[in-house]
Amino acid sequence: MTIKQYDAVVIGAGFAGLYMLHKLRERGLSVRVIEAADGVGGVWYWSRYPGAKCDSDSIFYNFTFSEELYKKWSWKDRYASQPEILEYLNFVADELDLRPDIQFSTRVKEASFNNDIKHWEIYTDTDETLIAKYFISGVGCLSTTNVPPFEGSETFKGEQYHTGRWPHEKVDFTGKRVVVIGNGSSGVQAMPEIAKEAKELTLLMRTPHYVAEARNHPLSKEDQEKAIQNYEDIRDSFSTTPGGIRMFTTGKSATEFTEEQQKETLEHVWTTGGLALGSVYPDVGVNKETNYVISQFVRDKIDEIVEDPEKAKMLHPDYYITTKRLIIGTNFYEIFNEDHVNLLSLKDNPIERIVENGVALRDGIIECDVIVYATGYEAMTGSLLKIDIQGRDGQSIQDKWGDGRDVKTYLGLTMENFPNFFMITGPQSPSVLTNMPSAIEQHVDWIDRCIEYLEDNNLQTIEAQKISEMKWGKQCDDLANSTLFPHTNSWYTGANIDGEQRGFVIYVGGLNNYKKICDQVADNNYEGFSFEKAHANVVIQ
Known part of the structure; x- marks a missing residue:
């Protein structure tokens, strides 16, 4: 068995993994990205079905962290097709010279936090053990396929x-x-x-x-x-x-318009095309009357x-x-x-x-x-639960989350008992209710800033406090319960997986508000987290 040591190990070479690699490498850290496919792309590597396209306007479906990178690429269509998105992600990997730090055709089988050395031990299907201070998931919300177990x-x-x-x-x-x-x-x-x-x-x-x-x-x-x-x-x-x-958006409820005005506006949205049916009246997710008008x-x-x-x-x-x-x-x-x-x-x-x-x-x-x-994915939690990830004292994510819908996180980014483990667009974050590159950039930037704080302050670990998880879970639930979302069985709630417990595991308050909350936590020296100081006598063998 080969043993290799890095500052950080990242799972996945889609949008999330590529940007996370770039940020941490700029910070001077040694990083290894583990990717199951033989190329970059994440979900866009696999989803090659006829007609596959993104559902955000392509001019938004890209990275914006680098103006130079942004201006080097032009999209061909309003909605980019799978081949073009995959071409774009390969372009990013080449422009930023990311491939040398990505290990393709490799899966993470299990990972465990070693409390003695305060590092993660990550085991791959290529018989390697990777040891890293930071362990980051970029597996995506929609990457584990759901094939119903039809008999025969x-x-x-x-x-x-x-x-x-x-x-x-x-x-x-x-x-x-x-x-x-x-x-x-x-x-x-x-x-x-x-x-x-x-x-x-x-x-x-x-x-x-x-x-x-x-x-x-x-x-x-x-x-x-x-x-x-x-x-x-x-x-x-x-x-x-x-x-x-x-x-x-009109910025107003449908109830503030006459039926004729509603019809005229909705005809405009239908003719223009795209996702605006969900934004034309901002109370569509909370007001049954508005929702009925659009439905x-x-x-x-x-x-x-x-x-x-x-x-x-x-x-x-x-x-x-x-x-x-x-x-x-x-x-x-x-x-x-x-x-x-x-x-x-x-x-x-x-x-x-x-x-x-x-x-x-x-x-x-x-x-x-x-x-x-076309039966979809084990959304939100499925990809994480497929890996045996164990925190302190051998507690697995499966133990912590039950069947995957009793989710416990802080900010959708971290978990109590899982030090230095971060999730990009994890459950209880805005994730799939947003333009995914937007959410990914926000998450990666926050994780990068957090790691900078740890390194600058000689801290070995950061870990969510249990009370922080409880408060965040209640905040997410209270927000969801003030909307119409919980009234519908969907892959948002896990209802597409037969036999799975239902649970709404997305923060619905909007990416703008979510970012403010995350930034405030960081501004307050990572309020709601516990830390361990680095010790010089810790030896990694």
Whole structure:
């Protein structure tokens, strides 16, 4: 077994891991990033399904910490596609010369805090032990795929794919009968592309979702130059807006407008495209009346687009809009007007098993040549729980969090009993309710500042106090319970994983307010944390 020592070990080489590596290396620390894939990109390395795109405008979906880096890159489209995002992250890795400190094709199997030497011992599947003072997770919120354990899946004689683990080579659907299970973001984005080739396409849908039109389009040279000129404003939006991104808003409740004014504004938002349905009236997440206005507007749009009234009704969502992630798609509803595209509700006719020639439902078999699982991820906590991470006295994250929804953190960044362990966009932070690069930059900057404080003050460890965790958990719960979010079963609450306990584990107060709280903690010499002084007699062997 090989033993190597670093100041910090980071898991993951996506947006979070790349920026964390850059910041700590600038600080003069020795850093090793461990990445399971054979290249950078994180979730964008794996999610290569047809139609994969980000759902933030591309001019915001990048780093802003370096003006020079920002101005060297121009996006091609309003919403960047997976290949372009992966190209961008490779560009960043090359511009900052990050690859020498990234170890690819390697997984962290387990990690434990050694209380004698006050360091983390990290074990990989390449039979290495890495010893580090700081251990940082950049595993991402949506990186562990959820494939429901359907009985008989191993007997299927056709092709099977998960949107989150798509092959590198193109999948040819020409002339094939395709079943898509799930209609979250990946299913909504993939189906119009698959429909162009497939002989027959059937969506097996458990819950219909609200889908806003992307209105994607190439960015003109003028658009690209304007984005570069607006660098300061775009960077400012990362920390001064609830979602880390400038969005169209009236700034008022829908109840303050007449029905005619509501319709005119919502038509404008629908025609313009994007996520503005979630920001046009800022009380959409707390006011049932406002929420109904927007929700019903989308249901009416579905009725306008989908010609078959029965199919249109099946596609009507019945939950509060924005309490599940608003999906951005292109011509999703339109494909249900095509003769070769079918729609079946799993609520009325559930899957019983996979058979060799298709999917067996309670009321019959859907024969197919290809099954696409668009069944999402074990969101928020799944990737961390897949690793055996043990803090003081052998306490694991599984012990601390139970089945993953009884989350206990301080600021979504740290945990009691896990010294010098930091989570980038962890549970109980704003994470998936924001533009992810915005949240990542804020988290990495805070962690970097914290490590600077420890190094400058000769401190060996920092650890959240138990009372701080309790207060933060209550603050997160109180905020969530003042909104409509807890009323809806979603992957936000873990409801997409059968048998998992429900729990809302996201800070909903906005990235701007969250940043103020985190900065105040740091300004007050890391109020709510405990420290251990560095001791010269600690020997690492």
